[in-house]
Amino acid sequence: MRKMRTHSASWRAAAVVASVLLVGSIAACGNSDTGGGTKDDGKITMGFSQVGAESGWRTANTTSIKDAASTAGIELKFDDAQQKQENQIKAIRNYIQQKVDVIAFSPVVESGWDTVLKEAKDAKIPVILTDRSVDSADKTLYKTFLGSDFVKEGKLAGEWLVEQKKTASGPVNIVELQGTTGAAPANDRKKGFAEAIAANPNLKVIASQTGDFTRAGGKQVMEQFLKANPKIDVLFAHNDDMGLGALEAITAAGKVPGKDITIITVDAVKDGMQALADGKFNFIAECSPLLGPQLMDLAKKVHAGETVPARIETEETTFTSEQAKEALPNRKY
Numbered sequence: 001m002r003k004m005r006t007h008s009a010s011w012r013a014a015a016v017v018a019s020v021l022l023v024g025s026i027a028a029c030g031n032s033d034t035g036g037g038t039k040d041d042g043k044i045t046m047g048f049s050q051v052g053a054e055s056g057w058r059t060a061n062t063t064s065i066k067d068a069a070s071t072a073g074i075e076l077k078f079d080d081a082q083q084k085q086e087n088q089i090k091a092i093r094n095y096i097q098q099k100v101d102v103i104a105f106s107p108v109v110e111s112g113w114d115t116v117l118k119e120a121k122d123a124k125i126p127v128i129l130t131d132r133s134v135d136s137a138d139k140t141l142y143k144t145f146l147g148s149d150f151v152k153e154g155k156l157a158g159e160w161l162v163e164q165k166k167t168a169s170g171p172v173n174i175v176e177l178q179g180t181t182g183a184a185p186a187n188d189r190k191k192g193f194a195e196a197i198a199a200n201p202n203l204k205v206i207a208s209q210t211g212d213f214t215r216a217g218g219k220q221v222m223e224q225f226l227k228a229n230p231k232i233d234v235l236f237a238h239n240d241d242m243g244l245g246a247l248e249a250i251t252a253a254g255k256v257p258g259k260d261i262t263i264i265t266v267d268a269v270k271d272g273m274q275a276l277a278d279g280k281f282n283f284i285a286e287c288s289p290l291l292g293p294q295l296m297d298l299a300k301k302v303h304a305g306e307t308v309p310a311r312i313e314t315e316e317t318t319f320t321s322e323q324a325k326e327a328l329p330n331r332k333y
Contacts, residue, residue, distance in 0.1 A: 044303050045075040046296075047095030049105035051132070052083040054213050055241040056269040060333035061106075061131065061289035068292025074299060083180065083212070085109055089116045096123050102299045106131040109182035117141035126302040130291055132184040139310065143302045146294055146312045150188030153285040156318050157189075157236060157264045158196025160283045161203065164262070165234075168202050172233045175225045176208035177218050177246060179238040185287075186210070189238045189266060206232075211242040218245030226253045237265045240272025240284065247280055258282055268319055270331050276324035284324070286316040289333055 046069065050062055062078075069076035077100060079091040085108045095103050096119055103125055107113060113134045120127050121141055129145040136142075165172050176193070179186030190208070197203040207225050211217030218237060225232060226249060235250075237243035243265035250257045257263055257280045265272055268286040275281045291314065301308050319327065 043073070043075055044102065044299060045077065045098075045100045046102045046104060046299055047077045047079070047091070047098065047100040048103075049079045049081055049088045049091040049095075051088075051106045051108050052080055054083060055215075055239055055267075056271055056333070057239060057241070057267045057287065057289045058213075060269060061291060064290045064292035064333075065130075065295060066292070068296045071293075072296035072300070074296055081108060083108055085112060089113075092116050092120065096120055096125060099123070100125060101303050102126055102128065104128040104130055104295060104299065107134050107184070108132075108180070110135040110184050110187065111182065114138065114141065128295065128298055128302065130295055131289075134184075144298060144308045144310055144312060146291055146298060146314070148185075148287045148314050148316060150185045150287075151192040151195075153185075153266050153287055153316075154189035154192025154194075155196045156192075156285040157266065157283065158193040160318070161234060161236075161262070161264060162197060162200050164282075165200060165203060168200075170202065172200075172203045173229065173231050174203060174205045174234040174236060175222075175229065175232050176205050177211040177221055177235065177237040177242040178208055179210065179213045179242075181210050183213075185266075186213075186238055193236055203234075205236075211237070211245065213239050213241060215241045215245035218242030219249050220245075222246035222249035223252075226250070226255075232261055234262045234264065237263070239287075240265045240267040240269050240275075240281075243281060244271055244275060247275065269333055270328070273319065273324045273328050273331060276319060276321055277328055279321055282321070284319045286318060288314050288316050 053059055081087040088105055088108055092103060103120055114136050117127060127142040129142050131147045133145050178190060206229055209221050211221045235246055237246060243263055247257045250261055255261055263281045264283045265281055266285045266287050268284045272284055276284055298308055
């Protein structure tokens with residue numbers, strides 16, 4: 001009897017062990033298959049909201065981001081906001097609901113982001129600002145801002161003009177084509193330019209209006225400037241596309257762009273560089289759209305919990321007509 005009881009106990013013990021192993025095996029398979037929403041495969045998903053497609057610069061920027069995401073192995077969920085803040089806020093909220101790993105966007109305007117950024121922070125989704133900044137007082141709402149120093153671009157444009165007009169004995173009348181009202185590059189380029197030209201009291205901005213960063217807007221506003229102001233010496237356009245639109249208006253008015261009216265722009269996209277090489281523009285402060293590779297590198301770092309600088313500036317330069325001729329053959333955008 002003792003032997004039978006021992007054998008029975010041994011069998012029951014073996015059965016318990018087998019059951020435990022089976023349950024453990026099922027649990028392990030379950031974890032492996034479902035991933036619990038934590039993306040154990042290491043794949044990073046980024047939600048990106050783009051301003052729109054208002055210019056050659058923006059098109060090049062979008063291409064850079066899409067190509068860089070593919071190269072980096074990052075799954076990109078892309079949205080075109082068509083230059084409307086409400087569209088961007090909706091897109092960001094959709095990304096939060098989809099539980100992406102990282103959110104990046106180029107803000108249409110500077111103000112009005114605190115609520116949606118707090119929603120992303122509460123969901124523990126890091127946010128990266130690209131190209132344009134926001135004016136949120138709480139800097140913890142986003143991890144970093146990757147982009148150009150727009151104030152510096154405006155200053156470079158103004159400093160070049162001050163040097164060119166240093167011998168002017170009378171008033172130099174300047175008209176300004178601003179970018180989208182409330183947008184960081186428009187605000188900052190205007191500020192930097194104004195600070196620089198203050199060095200010469202002869203340099204005066206006699207008219208300043210938004211052209212929304214578009215060629216059509218640049219042409220339309222320049223036509224108005226020319227009708228209202230018989231003497232215009234200089235045009236400062238916040239981007240190449242507005243400057244290119246203004247060229248049409250200037251030519252139609254019987255004036256020679258680059259000679260009768262000095263033209264300064266920002267960006268240095270191919271069409272702008274060609275106008276500069278042809279002598280129709282006189283000076284361009286560069287603003288590189290090729291932010292994609294840097295953005296993907298930052299996405300990997302913030303997803304991994306690494307600390308990144310609060311501000312990362314892109315490397316840029318300026319161009320005169322001769323420099324544009326040299327650079328054009330190898331220009332990527």
